[in-house]
Amino acid sequence: MFDTEKQQYDRDGFVVVKQFLAGAALAELQDNLDRYVREVVPTLGDGEAFFEDRSRPETLKQMQRMGGDPYFADYTLQPEWNALASALVGESVYAEEPQWFNKPPGTRHVTPPHQDNFYFSLAPANVLTMWLALDKVDAENGCLRYLAGSHRDGFRPHARSQVLGFSQGITNFSADDFVREVAVPLEPGDLLVHHGMTVHRADANMSAARHRRSFAMVFKGVSCERDEEAYDRYLQAARSQHREQGLEV
Incomplete structure (x- = not known):
């Protein structure tokens, strides 16, 4: 099971699973995300819900540490997600x-070029991120x-960025890197999985009216x-960034 996905993941450091979630399952997840935005986000501090402009709710750009909500705490145990993550990592996993x-x-x-495991600081780097598209995702958005x-x-090499939610970015991302990078368009319900060491980035949303929403879980x-020493350095950089931007830490 998942042999093809495992082969692509091991070769490229990322793999797409088309329509991993669809129909009622996707609708249920979206309904609960809408509920969370509507009912929970207004109660959260700056460190758990990031806005481009907090006075404009429509500019909500990131929510993290969602496990305090019973639905999302239970969602980390979803068997389909865990089975795929375990197959790709090659051992038993647990979800953040x-x-x-x-x-x-x-x-x-923009999302600066980075490697997730620079934030996680895990060895061995048997960690991946599962990123589920909730909107149509393409080069424009x-x-x-x-x-x-x-x-x-x-x-x-990474250094501090000025992008809220991504405190560190790669410093030597070159013109050659831009040429050889692979853009991954997705439809709602498509799942994109990447290794914790895979270099990735994203451009700004240049569309006039389309959001680019996604739901993600990290599996270790x-x-x-x-x-712990490397992780503490990352946390200190993130907290310093938040303070400079006037956010609660």
Whole structure:
């Protein structure tokens, strides 16, 4: 099971599973995300719900640590998600709290090139991110772009970025990298899975009216251990960024 997906994931560091979620299952997830935005987000601090402009609710761009909500706490145990993650990682896994991402129209913010495991600080790097499209995603509204095979090349140098929610970005992303990156368009319900070491980024949403919403979960292999010193450096950088932008930390 998942042999084809595993082969592509091992080769490229990412894989797309078309229509991983559809019909009633996708509608149920979207209904609960809408409920969370409507009822829970107004009660959250800046560190859990990021806005381009907090006075404009429509500019909500990221929600994290959603596991305090019973529905999303239970969602981390979804068997289909866990089975795929375990097959790709190659060992038993456990999920972190769900997250939600958006590029609202008109906000024009980019996602800097980065490797997720620079934030996670895990060794071995048996960690992946599952990213489910909730809207049609394409080049116009900021699809993800990958450097195929980069998960085998170790860490790239990172430094602080000015992008809220992505405190670190790769400093030596070159013109050659832009040329060889792979853009990944998706339909609602398509799942994009990438390795924690795969270099990826996204352009700004240049559309006039379309959002680019996604639901994501990080799955870690049971063998992973955190480099606490590296993780603390990342946390300090993130907190410093939040303070500079006037957010609660």
